[in-house]
Amino acid sequence: MARPNDELSDDELSSDEHAPGALGYVLVWLALIVLATLTLFASRAVTGGWGLVVALAIAGAKALLVLAFFMHLAGGRPVHRLTFAAAMAFLVLLILGILADVGTRSIASSYVDDMGGRP
Amino acid sequence: MTLTVVPPEPASPEPPPPAPAPPLGAEPAAVELDYLRAEPGIRSWLTTTDHKRIALMFLVAVTLALILGGTFAMILRTKLLTPGPALMSPMTYNRMFTLHGVVMVFMFMIPAIPAVFGNFCLPMMLGAKDLAFPRINLASFYVYCTGAALTLWGMVHGGADTGWTFYAPYSTVSPTDVAPVAFGVFVLGVSSIMTGLNFIATTHMLRTRGLRWHDMPIFVWAIYATSVIQVIATPVLGLAVTLVALDHALHMGIFDPALGGDPVLFEHLFWFYSHPAVYIMILPAMGVISEIVPTFSKKHQSSYRALAYSSLGIAFIGFLTWGHHLFVAGISQFDAGVFGLLSMFVAIFSAIKVFTWISTLYRGSITFNTPMLYFFAFVYLFAFGGMTGIAVATTSLDVPWHDTYFVVAHFHFIMIGGTLTAFLGAIHYWFPKMFGRMYPERWGLVSAFLVFAGFNLTFVPQFLLGNAGMPRRYYSYPVRFHILNVASSLGAYLLATALILTLAYLLISLRWGARAPANPWGSRGFEWRSPSPPPVHNFVTPLDPTRGPYAYDEPPPDEVPPVST
Amino acid sequence: MNELLRNALALPPQSSSIAREIDTLHYTVILTTIAGVTIAALVTAVFLIRYRRRSAAIPLTPRVILPIWLEVVVFGGLLAMFCAWWLVGFIQYRKIQNPPPDAMPIYVTAKQWMWKFAYPSGPTSTDVLVVPVGRPVKLIMTSRDVIHSFYVPQFRIKQDVVPGRALTAWFEAIEPGTSEILCAEYCGARHSLMRGQVVALTGDDYARWLDAARAPLVLPGAKGDGHGLAERGRQVAADRGCLRCHSLDGSAFIGPTWAGVFGQRRRTADGGEVLIDEAYLTQSMMEPRAVIAAGFPAVMPSYQGVLTPEETSAILELIRSLREVSPAQVVPPPAVPLEFREAPAAGPGPGRAAGVVPGSVPGGAR
């Protein structure tokens, strides 16, 4: 929960959020470009299940950079972080809930297995 | 019919103030007109950004939706008087229950309490002059109207027959015109998101100076929790119905088994929204009850924090139980077990609320007005409906019950017995504040009793029908179900009569009701510290929240004119 | 006690082996609900009366804080009770969902708006399912169009039937007699008429029925849509050139014959095995390369978008109708799928005949 409004500091109310400054932005951008390129190579080098993990990990890192610096979550109000984190939590929940089903049963076409035993 | 307008028991004996004069309770300094009369003319209403006026426009809209959906229900029940074919073709019947479900859920129930009473009361309960984004608020009304118009157009233009659940693959191949109705639901969802967004921002940012989270009325907590669900879950519904509409129109085939797709995934997406959506429908109702109980028992909530946090608990855990609609749909047993168990947890929060209200009565000083009768009906019907929810959440019991009238009875118990009852309670409770008039108490009590009786006669037989094995969405049914169906239909007519009666006396008292004082119930609630009806900017003097909305153990704050001597 | 409660709650007879225990849980849950809710409502009523305002003035009321231990005990207790229900329910659910290994399989195909049953030993029937008493029966179900739901109230079982999947349900009838089958998932205009019957026969009767059913198929065939459709399939196969590679009489050309293959298992080129059923056959037509039959070249073109759904089903019906043809026999005309039709008796729905079974008196007459 956010703090009650009356505790909002002047700092938080000022429209100038803690922004990284021009150089900061460029550095973040560089990092993003490097990470993107890294994904490209990683997708060649790491295959199989780990490929997805690596790809998602790098994408997650990039997303954090964008969120933290371009979107000012780092210096912004905690309630912004909370809001977006909650959304992400539910997004993951939706995916997990569905995977918990699909991963433990057969999906459409693989059903031939179930048909076993017919004379 | 002669209508006697009875002044409310605890109403102040002071004579009603002369018509255009500043309403009772206003400081002499206030020459501000009340919000109803401030700017006359249709145009000023249609372009208003005043949350109170928008709330009234929503009230009109959802009442029309209720009447429309109720008309469909009456047609359904009339058909079901006969086991065999009668009155209409099967397809007409199928369209009828679909539209009944869609209209009732998306056009009535979801906006009913938040967009009407939330809109009206939330800023007042926070001591704010308006919502954070008044224009988004107005836009959300027009988006609602657009969505409703689309749905209605789709209805005239063939009407969908898929049930309100739009299950693929039937919805993608149905001979009826599914797309406009699905798209209408999408647009209605956008409106719901806009409302929720506004409430969240308002609650965070516009609490009056000194009003801390833990001083807010419980209703605000409930609306806040509802808004979280609206904002998070609704987009997923929007996506799911869009996919169905796309598939119906263009054969996208994302759920088509012929292409390797899995229709059960649609059901997952649908219920990821629609289970939390049932809490969109019930949480605000619980909020209303949490206001009514302390007001009429003149007692502090037994456990403020339990009520406040259980709303959040329901909102969050409510997201984890959607699979309980799919126990026999072909999900894995593992998934069924997990969702079944989590469904049991969500019930605890509801139970906490019920017990807290009951214990609030303890050692109170209770007056038995119409809202209180609705509260009593609510406790009984919601607890029963909720417990039957637990029953169907018990995995093995849901196997025979799924998609039978038992489920129909379960959700009507909660949605009518719970939400509609609370809606009616709310309208009686806040009627004086909204319109500056009193409703006739005696008529209120009588019709509340009739609603309760008619309701039970309608839906108790449906539990038995479900036990006996009558599936829902059945145009014709085996004769052995006949008697119970007739009972249910008769009950429905009684219920409809009671509701029409309610509407009638409320409409009459809009014009001829006794003038309402600022605080006819002697409530400590914040919204009652302003005149009835409130001025455009809600308060004559800024709200002072130091004396809380439930502080019945302390003398009343000064602003409230003394009530009943 | 059981009977009393069953009647009071309007539950149908308990005709399967699991019905009784499910009902016991049902009674427990519902009686607790009624008791709990009644107590809650009574307490509310008592408070409303006991603490009603007696004076005109509003008195100050005390702030009552519930002791925390009370809340913990009450809500902890409730939660424990709910979890216990869940546990019992889930154990039962596992039982309902997992057929015993020795269960007798019967294949169920749902389509708008009828139920088709195919027995391991060959016969098929529409809307009437004949089963032996005292032997677990496993239904392997799929749908040809939309989702349906196989519901037999007397057995307390229900299972959605999803196109593209084979979902199972099982039951063991405990006494001879008939029970109603209802479709419980909305599936279009005649959803409410998609009903059927389960006829449970004792072991002897069942054996006699099977014999009769396996006997030469000479039943009044004009009704079944299988015949006309299979004929149509023959036409389509000729028109579309299928017969250039496939035979209807058991001889292997370029591709495998269609005679006597339905319901069999096909060895695949990658060493696996698949069951030849509607889904596999459809797949073979639409994406022949997905599964290659062992011993045959991967030459068949895809007919995706070429064959209309109607033509596809005609061919399916043709291949199904050839199931009885042993690859040695040469048989025109094709065998008609068996359908038992006699006096429509108490039909489950207007317009459709209920099956009555040769050699037995259905309806629990014994």
Place this chain on the structure above:
Amino acid sequence: MTAPARVPAVQIQYDSLERQHVTARLGMWVFLSSESLLFAGLLALYAAYRLAYPVEFHAASTHANLVIGTVNTYILLTSSLTMALAIHATRRGRRRDTVLLLVATMAMGLTFDVLKAVEYAEHLAEGIAPGGYYTYEGLAAHGAVLYVTLYYLLTGLHALHVTGGLVMLAWLTVRAHRGDFTPGSHIALELGGLYWHLVDLVWIFLWPLLYLIG
């Protein structure tokens, strides 16, 4: 959003312009949260189908145009930078820079859309179309067509957002040019920036999921 007029006015319910801006920002974050859940449904479908058809998904993804996908990734990342810098320039009171940077952002967004359209056209010509329209012979339809449909749905929904973002950027550019934004008050620009970054954020995930299936 509560678009401030040329001379920003405090709305009646706020005690200060600052509070109004902070509220608008919170509202935007709530909106963005809601927006990302719109993609959640499709991502969940993607996860389920990829779990069911790993091989088909891999095979189908090799038909995606990796070059365009990658170029578009770099473009969007860079446009996020120019967007951030545009706001930075406003804070420093450099109006001309703001306008130039916004125009650059728009140009990149437009390029993204154009490239996307080229990619679509290429696929459609080959018969790699969604759902029932899929006619491509090089790849068995079963399973793979789900990848293709999801590809269109995900990138299509994203492209819609890019396009919406472009309209919004155009409007912001006009306003920036008019001089509506001052170092102390430029909330509309800020909110627009947040939205644009979200579009970037979504693509950051779509790119590896659709183009780089290992």
